[in-house]
Amino acid sequence: MLTSGATAFAVATLGPDASDLPVHQVLETVTPQVTELSPLSAADVLPFTLYRSETVRNGDSVDSLLTRLGVADTAAAAFLRRDATVRQQILGRTGRTIQAETDDRNALSKLTVRWVDDDSGNFKRLVVTPEAQPAGSVGTRVFTSRIESAPLVATERIGGGIITSSLFASMDAANLPDRLTTEFAEIFSNKIDFHNDLRKGDRFSIVYEALEADGEPMSTGRILSAEFVNKGVAHNAMWFQADASQKGAYYAFNGDSLQSSYLSSPLQFSRVTSGFSRRFHPIQKQWKAHTGVDFGAPTGTPVRTVGDGVVDFAGRQTGYGNVIFIKHNATQTTVYAHLSKINVSKGQKVAQGQNIGLVGATGWATGPHLHFELRVSGQFKDPLNIAQYSEGRKLPASQRAGFERQVALSRINLNAAATIQQASAQ
Numbered sequence: 001m002l003t004s005g006a007t008a009f010a011v012a013t014l015g016p017d018a019s020d021l022p023v024h025q026v027l028e029t030v031t032p033q034v035t036e037l038s039p040l041s042a043a044d045v046l047p048f049t050l051y052r053s054e055t056v057r058n059g060d061s062v063d064s065l066l067t068r069l070g071v072a073d074t075a076a077a078a079f080l081r082r083d084a085t086v087r088q089q090i091l092g093r094t095g096r097t098i099q100a101e102t103d104d105r106n107a108l109s110k111l112t113v114r115w116v117d118d119d120s121g122n123f124k125r126l127v128v129t130p131e132a133q134p135a136g137s138v139g140t141r142v143f144t145s146r147i148e149s150a151p152l153v154a155t156e157r158i159g160g161g162i163i164t165s166s167l168f169a170s171m172d173a174a175n176l177p178d179r180l181t182t183e184f185a186e187i188f189s190n191k192i193d194f195h196n197d198l199r200k201g202d203r204f205s206i207v208y209e210a211l212e213a214d215g216e217p218m219s220t221g222r223i224l225s226a227e228f229v230n231k232g233v234a235h236n237a238m239w240f241q242a243d244a245s246q247k248g249a250y251y252a253f254n255g256d257s258l259q260s261s262y263l264s265s266p267l268q269f270s271r272v273t274s275g276f277s278r279r280f281h282p283i284q285k286q287w288k289a290h291t292g293v294d295f296g297a298p299t300g301t302p303v304r305t306v307g308d309g310v311v312d313f314a315g316r317q318t319g320y321g322n323v324i325f326i327k328h329n330a331t332q333t334t335v336y337a338h339l340s341k342i343n344v345s346k347g348q349k350v351a352q353g354q355n356i357g358l359v360g361a362t363g364w365a366t367g368p369h370l371h372f373e374l375r376v377s378g379q380f381k382d383p384l385n386i387a388q389y390s391e392g393r394k395l396p397a398s399q400r401a402g403f404e405r406q407v408a409l410s411r412i413n414l415n416a417a418a419t420i421q422q423a424s425a426q
């Protein structure tokens with residue numbers, strides 16, 4: 001298992017092809033025994049290979065990249081400038097890692113770039129190499145490029161940290177990407193309100209999948225287990241799928257499902273929304289006099305349905321502006337108002353978490369926000385208590401033994417992640 005720390009990342013990024021481990025031949029300085037009769041020829045010096053890797057930057061040209069990679073090779077540069085595949089997969093691809101292998105005279109012997117362009121579970125590998133030349137031949141070397149395909153390898157990584165300001169800031173400090181931060185907040189969203197409940201000194205541990213191409217991290221997969229200690233109370237979560245025929249879900253270690261029929265918020269926790277807290281109606285100051293809850297967020301922030309249901313109304317209404325009503329069952333309806341855009345139509349079936357529109361300021365709104373309501377049998381209810389109308393999913397008794405085994409493993413991994421928290425606090 002690898003940590004998500006900077007050191008491990010650097011090792012993985014710089015790692016060469018597993019099938020092609022570097023051979024570093026250390027040449028000691030020796031006094032060449034040169035005589036006029038037998039001059040030292042190039043063939044007497046053992047060749048060695050240098051490995052360097054660089055990240056493509058905005059505005060990079062073939063020449064600026066080769067310079068940073070330490071490649072001095074006019075034939076290679078000319079080929080790379082000309083080759084359509086190279087131009088398409090390297091130039092303008094900010095953030096991609098380019099690996100170069102050169103000989104002792106900085107001539108290019110191999111250039112490799114890896115990326116993922118679909119969900120097939122495979123990655124692409126562009127390889128540029130000089131064509132083999134007959135021994136002793138002189139003249140311009142000829143290069144070729146080819147694109148290969150190979151399976152991504154899933155590995156487990158751990159990360160951890162302590163909250164100092166925001167969840168995003170602490171996850172950034174632990175080198176965890178935004179996608180994991182959002183997923184982490186979603187997993188615990190029915191237990192913790194990440195907008196309002198976060199405290200300095202709260203701690204998180206996380207075990208997640210990473211997908212690697214020849215050892216280079218390409219993307220993160222699912223969170224496998226996580227722990228969040230909030231105000232001294234530990235909350236834990238584990239992804240559990242009894243077998244391929246069952247639907248996987250997140251559970252607390254005691255077997256309670258963390259997913260339910262309603263999401264805790266119609267706005268996904270993100271870098272944009274994390275800075276905003278729920279606000280109450282500016283005049284009435286509390287939801288009871290108002291009819292719902294207002295979420296301050298910039299115009300254009302995606303709005304999602306908190307539960308499965310059918311669109312009961314999608315259009316304009318006085319006061320509400322562009323508004324969507326979603327009927328979840330015989331008695332429960334949620335309402336999303338002041339939208340700048342509506343992405344669904346009446347009668348359409350929607351699934352929990354599906355995007356239905358965008359935040360706006362239509363109708364009676366002083367600024368961009370989402371007005372959100374929960375109605376039960378026609379009565380306005382406090383949407384902040386929506387969890388009480390939610391049905392939790394229970395772990396079937398037949399899966400309990402397998403679940404307990406996996407919990408034991410998760411505890412071990414999370415303990416390892418907790419040592420990273422301690423290190424980060426020092």
Ligand SMILES: [Zn+2]
Nearest residue numbers: 281293294371
């Ligand atoms: Zn409102």
